[in-house]
Amino acid sequence: MRKVSRFRAGLAVAACAVFAVACGTTSENSGQAPPTPSGSACEGAGGSYVIGMSQANVAEPYRQRMDDDIRAAAKAVPQFQVQFADAQQDNAKQVADVENFLTQQIDLLIISPNEATPLTAVVKKAFDRGIPVVVLDRKVDGDSYTTFIGADNTEIGRQAGKFMVEKVLPGGGKIAEIRGLAGSTPAQERAAGFAEAIKGKNIEVVAQADGDWLREKGQQQADALLKAHPDIQAIYAHNDPMAEGAYLAAKAAGLDQKLKFIGIDGLPIPSGGMKAVEAGRLSATFVYPTGGKEAVDAAKALLVDCGQVQKTQTLQTKLITPENATAEYAKANPS
Amino acid sequence: MTDQLTPEAAAPARSAGVAETLFRFQSLFGLVAVFIAAIVFSPSRGGELLFLSSENLFNVVRAVSEIGIIAVGMTFVILIGGIDLSVGAVLGLAAVGSAVLLVENDYGVLPAVLLVLLAGLVFGLLQGIASALLGIQAFIVTLAGLQIARGLARIVSGGQGVAIAYGEGPGEAPVTFSLLGERTFNGLVPIPAVIFIVVAVLAIVFLRVSAFARHVYAIGGNEKAARLSGVPVVRVKVIVFGICGLLAALAGIIHAGQLNQGSPNDGSGYELDAIAAVVVGGTALSGGRGSVVGTVAGALLLGVLNNILALNNVDPNVQLLIKGLVIVAAAGLQRLRPS
Numbered sequence: 001m002r003k004v005s006r007f008r009a010g011l012a013v014a015a016c017a018v019f020a021v022a023c024g025t026t027s028e029n030s031g032q033a034p035p036t037p038s039g040s041a042c043e044g045a046g047g048s049y050v051i052g053m054s055q056a057n058v059a060e061p062y063r064q065r066m067d068d069d070i071r072a073a074a075k076a077v078p079q080f081q082v083q084f085a086d087a088q089q090d091n092a093k094q095v096a097d098v099e100n101f102l103t104q105q106i107d108l109l110i111i112s113p114n115e116a117t118p119l120t121a122v123v124k125k126a127f128d129r130g131i132p133v134v135v136l137d138r139k140v141d142g143d144s145y146t147t148f149i150g151a152d153n154t155e156i157g158r159q160a161g162k163f164m165v166e167k168v169l170p171g172g173g174k175i176a177e178i179r180g181l182a183g184s185t186p187a188q189e190r191a192a193g194f195a196e197a198i199k200g201k202n203i204e205v206v207a208q209a210d211g212d213w214l215r216e217k218g219q220q221q222a223d224a225l226l227k228a229h230p231d232i233q234a235i236y237a238h239n240d241p242m243a244e245g246a247y248l249a250a251k252a253a254g255l256d257q258k259l260k261f262i263g264i265d266g267l268p269i270p271s272g273g274m275k276a277v278e279a280g281r282l283s284a285t286f287v288y289p290t291g292g293k294e295a296v297d298a299a300k301a302l303l304v305d306c307g308q309v310q311k312t313q314t315l316q317t318k319l320i321t322p323e324n325a326t327a328e329y330a331k332a333n334p335s
Numbered sequence: 336m337t338d339q340l341t342p343e344a345a346a347p348a349r350s351a352g353v354a355e356t357l358f359r360f361q362s363l364f365g366l367v368a369v370f371i372a373a374i375v376f377s378p379s380r381g382g383e384l385l386f387l388s389s390e391n392l393f394n395v396v397r398a399v400s401e402i403g404i405i406a407v408g409m410t411f412v413i414l415i416g417g418i419d420l421s422v423g424a425v426l427g428l429a430a431v432g433s434a435v436l437l438v439e440n441d442y443g444v445l446p447a448v449l450l451v452l453l454a455g456l457v458f459g460l461l462q463g464i465a466s467a468l469l470g471i472q473a474f475i476v477t478l479a480g481l482q483i484a485r486g487l488a489r490i491v492s493g494g495q496g497v498a499i500a501y502g503e504g505p506g507e508a509p510v511t512f513s514l515l516g517e518r519t520f521n522g523l524v525p526i527p528a529v530i531f532i533v534v535a536v537l538a539i540v541f542l543r544v545s546a547f548a549r550h551v552y553a554i555g556g557n558e559k560a561a562r563l564s565g566v567p568v569v570r571v572k573v574i575v576f577g578i579c580g581l582l583a584a585l586a587g588i589i590h591a592g593q594l595n596q597g598s599p600n601d602g603s604g605y606e607l608d609a610i611a612a613v614v615v616g617g618t619a620l621s622g623g624r625g626s627v628v629g630t631v632a633g634a635l636l637l638g639v640l641n642n643i644l645a646l647n648n649v650d651p652n653v654q655l656l657i658k659g660l661v662i663v664a665a666a667g668l669q670r671l672r673p674s
Contacts, residue, residue, distance in 0.1 A: 058651065086651035091594050091601065096398045100645040103391045105380050117498040118594035121516065141498075183494045 041107055041132055042306035049108060049303050051082045052101035056114035056138070057089040062290065065267055066112060066136065069292025077300055091118035098122045102129070108303060110295050112136040120144075132302045134295045138185075143311070147298050149291040151315040153186045156286050157193025159317060160236060160262055163284055164194075165201045168260045172202025173233040176225045178211040178218050178246055180238040187213075190238045190264060206232060211242040218245030226253050234260040240273030240285055241265075247281045264288055266320045268332030278325035287318040287328075358672035362616045362632035365665065369636050373643040385646055393525055399638035400527035401426070401586045401593075403631060405605060406612040407538045408582035410630045411575045413613050415554045416622025417473035419576065421462065421480030422583040422609055426602035428488040429455055429587025434497035434597030437508035444511045452584050458484065459580020463573035473576075481606070488599035496598035499591060515592025527589045534582065538627040551575065555622030611658075612637055615665040633665070 043049075051074070058064050067084055074080045085101070087094030091114050099122065101109060109126050113119040116139055124144035127133045133145040164175065177194070180187030198205075206229050209221035218237060225232070226249060235250075237243035243263030250256040266273040266287035273285035294313060301307045320328055357364065377386030385391060405422045412419045429451050436447040458480070466476045499508045514526050542548040550571045553561040562568045586605075591597045616633030618625025640661060644654045 083648045084651065085645065088651075089600075090603070091596070091598065092398070092401070092590065095594070096394065096641075097645065099394045099398075100391075100642065103385050103388060103394065104378065104646060104648075105385075115496055115596070115598065117496060117596040118598070121595065 041130060042303050044306060045079065045304050047303070048079050049081070049299075050104065050106045051080055051108045051110060051299055052098070052104070052106040053082055053084045054094055054097045054101065054109065054111040055084065055086050056094060056112050058086040059088070061267055061269060061271065062265060062288070063112065065269060065272075066290035066292045069290050070110065070296055073293040073296035077296065077304065079304055080296070080299065087114055089114055091115055094119060095122045098126060102126055102131070106131065108132045108134065108299050110134045110136060110299070111140075113138045113140055116140050132299075134298050136291045136295055146302065147309045147311060147313060149294050149298065149313045149315065151288050151291070151317060153189035153288075154193040154196075156264055156288060156317045157190040157195075158197045159193075159319065160190070160264060160284075160286055161194040161197025163319065164234065164236060164262060165198055165203060168234050168262070168283060169203055172204075174204050174206045174229065174231060175234045175236060176207040176209070176222075176229065176232050177205050178209055178221055178225075178235060178237040178242045180210075180242075181212045182210045187238055194236060211237065211245070213239055213242065215241035215245040218242030219249045220245075222246035222249035223252070226250060226255060230255070232259070234262065234283075236262050237264070239263060239265045240267065240276060240282065243273075243282050243285070244276055247276075266318070266328075268329050274320055274325050274329045274332070277320050277322055278329065280322060283321070285320045287320060289315040289317070291315055355672075358668070359617070360629075361668055361672075362629045362636060362665070365615070366632045366636040366639070369639050369643075373639050376643060376647060378646055386643060389523070391642070391646075393523065393528070395638050395642045396528040396531075396635075397525040397593075398641070399634050400525070400531040401590055402605060402608045402612060402638075403531045403634040404534050404582050404586040404589070406609040406616075406630045406634050407534055407627055408579035409606075409609045409613050410538070410616070410618055410625060410627050411551060412473070412579045413555075413610075413618050413620060414551050414622055414625055415572055415575050416558065417466065417572070417575070418477065418610070418620075419459075419462070419480075419579045419583075420474065420477040420606050421458070421484055422579065422586075423602035423605035423607075424481045424484035424488065425455055425458055425580055425583040426587040426590055426605055427597075427599055428458075428484045428491070429584040430591040430594075430601045431488045431492040431497060431597035431599055433588050433591040434499050434508075435491055437512060438497060438499055438506060441505055444509050448588055451588055452581055455584020455587070456577050456581040459583070460573055460577040462580065463576030466576065467569045467572035485599070488601075492597065492599045494599065496596045499595045499597070512592055513595075515589050516595060527593065530585070530589060534585070535627060535631045539631075542627055547571065547574070552623055555624070557623070608637070611662050615662060617665070617669055619669065637661070 053067065053070055055063055055067055058067060070082060074082045085097035087097055094114050095118065098109065098111065109131055111123060111133065120141040123133055123140050124142065127144040135145045135148045137150050139148055179191055207225045209225060211218035211221050218241065222235065222245060235243065235246045237246055240263035243261045247256060247261050250259050260283040263273050263282050263285040266285040268274050273282065276282045277285050294315065298309045301309050373386050374384060377384040379385060405426065409419055409422065432451045432454060433447055436442040436450060462476050462480045465471055466473045501508055501510045501513050550566045553566050554568055554571060558568060590601055612634035613630050614620065615636055616625065616629030618629060637658065640658065644657060
């Protein structure tokens with residue numbers, strides 16, 4: 001009986017799709033399980049679980065690394081199978097990605113949202129169906145998720161400022177700041193924390209420019225900055241690629257030995273900040289952790305151990321200097 | 336136009352007729368084929384095919400709606416031998432415009448929607464005037480239009496997404512607008528899909544019965560001949576671009592409702608998805624040949640393909656590859672079509 005009705009419904013919908021006529025007078029609405037209370041997804045160590053990971057944009061190295069970290073951490077949990085989706089920076093695509101995961105009846109959703117508001121509704125839909133939701137790096141509105149894992153950009157900016165004051169220019173001096181994409185939250189927070197830490201320390205930010213998180217844009221902006229202010233002593237960039245771009249600009253102007261560069265992110269990949277510090281191009285970088293491993297840990301706590309997780313988990317940054325760059329890189333990439 | 340002589344075309348008249356029908360409705364057959372393939376390859380849970388679950392099918396139709404609406408407008412433009420690269424940016428501008436009018440200026444739903452539609456129409460008409468009257472190639476005009484619309488969207492929004500909150504108070508959008516989001520018609524068909532269907536049906540009927548439609552096909556087939564036989568070429572072209580802009584704005588309004596936000600970067604690359612739907616639908620990029628039915632089928636085909644690849648957890652990078660190959664195959668099949 002059920003089989004027949006499903007077949008008919010399928011045919012009817014196929015007809016809708018093929019002939020693009022308005023149907024929708026039937027009340028068939030199967031396949032929608034009643035929402036179960038959150039936390040009941042746990043079947044213990046004997047179960048097997050499908051995790052959906054919805055990534056905002058894999059084209060960014062940081063996000064590729066986040067996926068890689070999740071993949072690596074999930075390998076250690078035999079009960080886990082992780083499916084990855086890439087929204088290619090399109091909010092609408094990310095909504096569809098999560099809907100497809102829901103169709104697949106995943107056991108847990110990990111999402112790093114492209115933007116907060118557009119993804120809020122679909123994340124709530126998953127959460128309301130009793131699927132635990134781990135939100136990574138960028139938040140959603142409201143509190144319809146299980147746990148948020150991310151780092152504190154203001155604190156990282158503060159530490160970068162402290163390093164500038166204590167280690168780079170203890171006697172004070174002139175610096176330039178290359179900012180991330182205008183209007184983006186990380187750019188605002190990394191600027192605010194830094195400004196707070198250098199306040200009253202005799203360090204003058206003589207120039208600021210938007211580098212849009214991009215290496216080539218950072219280079220262009222630094223080219224112009226160095227022409228206008230050849231006397232600056234250090235450059236603070238909101239991420240490593242822009243700091244590297246600034247380094248290239250300084251090198252072209254013959255100023256690379258006189259200037260110090262500080263970046264943020266410290267990705268442990270060959271083209272990342274850790275290697276740039278190791279090679280001496282940057283004086284320091286601050287690790288902005290992807291949270292990939294922590295997300296899998298949270299999933300394990302929820303699904304396998306039937307435990308609870310904190311609503312918010314703030315990840316700590318780490319200062320990378322030439323002294324510890326090699327060791328930290330090896331630690332982040334166990335062979 | 337050179338005739339592509341194929342074995343089918345050279346065969347006796349009856350089989351040529353069959354071949355013609357096959358090619359004419361290529362995308363419909365393609366859609367059926369992809370649909371069947373999707374059923375065959377559908378993962379199942381507890382004996383139920385996930386692809387055929389009503390929820391999933393409605394997700395597919397809803398996800399296709401915006402691109403589908405744009406693609407209908409794009410079909411008109413391509414039928415006259417033009418192209419419109421600005422539609423994705425116009426969608427973004429319309430989404431931002433809707434959000435700003437509803438939230439920051441406290442407009443009612445109807446005035447906001449009408450104003451945004453009007454803006455899209457005017458934007459399209461201006462592009463049409465630049466293209467038809469000044470004789471600048473449509474590719475260049477609409478490439479510039481893309482930049483202008485994107486720039487306007489950033490200016491209007493202040494460079495950031497404008498969130499739409501619902502309520503009665505100031506700074507909140509009327510609840511009616513949220514109909515475009517999760518709410519569904521009869522509890523089943525999402526409103527965006529209904530709008531898409533209405534737009535498609537109107538366009539199909541319009542292209543069947545109106546004199547305007549004959550002018551569209553005539554211009555695409557041979558512009559000079561059309562002009563000499565008294566077709567008001569400039570007027571038809573300008574109107575066609577106006578329709579395309581209007582539909583892009585309509586899609587933008589839906590986009591804002593779907594995502595509860597207008598963001599200046601919304602719709603990047605949508606113009607290419609729309610062109611892909613038109614091409615898969617069997618409309619010739621050189622103009623003069625094609626149909627809205629084909630485009631609708633093409634959009635649905637790509638939507639079903641997207642969905643089944645995702646449900647099978649095909650690697651996202653491989654998904655791009657497969658979609659590219661499908662577009663090439665569809666365009667290649669059209670080359671074999673007896674004309």
